[in-house]
Amino acid sequence: MTVAAGRTGGARAQARAGYLFSGLYTVLLVGFGLVPAGYAVYLAFKGETGGFTLDHFVQVAQDFRYVETFQHVATYTVAFLVPSLVISIGFALLLQPRRAAVASWFRFLYYLPQALTGAAGVIVWVFMLTPAVSPVRPLLTAAGYDNLFEVLSPANLPVVLAIIAVWTSANGILLMYAALSSIPVEVTEAARLDGANSWQTAIHVKLPMIRKWVAYTVILNVAASTQLFVEPQLIAGATGGGVGENWSPLQLAYTFAYTYADFASAAALSLQLLVISVLAAVLIIKRTSLFRMEI
Numbered sequence: 608m609t610v611a612a613g614r615t616g617g618a619r620a621q622a623r624a625g626y627l628f629s630g631l632y633t634v635l636l637v638g639f640g641l642v643p644a645g646y647a648v649y650l651a652f653k654g655e656t657g658g659f660t661l662d663h664f665v666q667v668a669q670d671f672r673y674v675e676t677f678q679h680v681a682t683y684t685v686a687f688l689v690p691s692l693v694i695s696i697g698f699a700l701l702l703q704p705r706r707a708a709v710a711s712w713f714r715f716l717y718y719l720p721q722a723l724t725g726a727a728g729v730i731v732w733v734f735m736l737t738p739a740v741s742p743v744r745p746l747l748t749a750a751g752y753d754n755l756f757e758v759l760s761p762a763n764l765p766v767v768l769a770i771i772a773v774w775t776s777a778n779g780i781l782l783m784y785a786a787l788s789s790i791p792v793e794v795t796e797a798a799r800l801d802g803a804n805s806w807q808t809a810i811h812v813k814l815p816m817i818r819k820w821v822a823y824t825v826i827l828n829v830a831a832s833t834q835l836f837v838e839p840q841l842i843a844g845a846t847g848g849g850v851g852e853n854w855s856p857l858q859l860a861y862t863f864a865y866t867y868a869d870f871a872s873a874a875a876l877s878l879q880l881l882v883i884s885v886l887a888a889v890l891i892i893k894r895t896s897l898f899r900m901e902i
Contacts, residue, residue, distance in 0.1 A: 644881075646874075647874040647877055647878060648874075648878065650663075650870055650871045650874040650875075651663055651664070651871060651874040651875040651877075651878050653871065663871045663872045663874070663875040664875045664879070666869075666872050666875075667863070667872050667875050667876045667879075670859070672853045672859055673856075673859065676853060676854065676855055676856045676858070676859050677856060679764075679765060679854055679855060680832060680833065680835055680855055680856060682765040683765040683768050683769055683832060683835060683855075684828075684829065684832040684833075686765050686766050686768075686769035687768070687769040687772045687773060687828065687832060688825065688828050688829070688832070690769065690773050691772070691773045691776050691779055691828060692779070692821065692824065692825070692828075694773060694779075694780070695776070695779030695780045695782070695783045695824065696783050696814070696821070698717065698780045698783075699780055699783035699784040699786075699787055700783075700787065700809050700813065702780075702784055703784055703787040703788060704805075717777040717780045717781070718777045718778075718781065719777075720774050720775050720777055726837055726841060728771050728774065728775045728838075729771060729837070729838050729841045729842060729845075730841070732767070732770070732771050732774075733755070733759075733841075733842070733845050736755060736758045736759065736767065737754075737755045737758075738752055738753055738754060738755070738758070739754070755845070755846065756846055756849050759842055759845070759846050759849065759850060760849075760850075761850050761851070761854075764839070764842070764850055764854065767842075768835070768838050768839065768842075771838060772831075772838075776828075779824050779828075782820060782823075782824055783817065783820065783821075783824070785820075786817040786820035787813055787817060790812075790813060790816050790817070794812060794816070795808055795812065795813070798811075798812045818895060819895060819896075819897050822891050822892070822894075822895040822897050823897065825891055826887070826888045826891050826892075829884060829887045829888070829891075830884045830887075830888070833856070833857075833880045833883055833884050834857060834880070835855045835857060836855060836857040836858060836861070839854040839855050839858060840852070840858060840861075843858075856876055856879070856880055857877075857880070859876060860872075860873040860876040860877050860880075861873070863876065
């Protein structure tokens with residue numbers, strides 16, 4: 608009876624802890640997620656005299672910077688998404704067969720850049736890309752760049768931002784490593800017995816088994832790409848506005864809100880980014896059967 612009572616008490620304590628953490632998360636989600644999102648929807652569709660309107664969406668779409676900002680983000684998304692997936696999967700495939708101690712050290716090293724916030728990462732890379740002080744100055748000079756303004760030209764900015772994002776996206780490596788570690792050893796052993804080498808096992812066995820994790824990572828990266836704001840904003844400051852302060856849609860939304868005091872148009876533009884992220888997520892989920900149970 609004493610043992611049973613102890614187990615029951617432990618289960619109740621775990622349940623209370625679970626409810627506590629879930630409750631705190633729910634409060635934060637509602638207060639800082641759902642309520643602001645709901646208010647943004649209200650502002651975006653509210654007319655000047657009340658009632659429903661699409662005028663704010665039309666006004667945003669007619670802005671001369673609107674199309675260009677989405678083109679920038681689309682280019683950045685491709686430049687970031689493809690290398691980040693290749694690097695994450697590639698490093699995870701190399702790391703997963705190693706001994707636990709070796710894998711732990713490499714996971715720690717991979718995660719170090721992730722410890723930097725987006726703002727700190729931009730500052731580090733502004734230093735790295737300034738030819739006068741950069742430790743890779745010979746490479747920049749050989750590429751024909753003599754100053755920071757040439758490196759951070761509008762044509763180069765999507766690639767530069769993608770490099771910064773890939774450098775600080777070690778969470779993808781850790782996620783792919785966790786996915787590969789969940790593959791039963793019996794499966795890979797059976798592949799080896801059938802004569803598959805390491806490359807064939809990775810391509811034909813491991814990758815198909817982690818496709819849902821890859822899809823999940825793509826969804827996260829696409830959502831993160833639509834929220835691009837801090838990095839181009841800081842680079843605009845570092846170049847004295849040389850790359851423009853409305854490079855991404857969120858920067859344009861910020862301009863509408865805090866330069867023009869047009870919060871309704873800013874909300875309309877933000878909702879469009881939300882719709883793009885949701886549609887991309889739905890498309891990926893349907894194409895990959897992300898939530899389908901496999902028996």
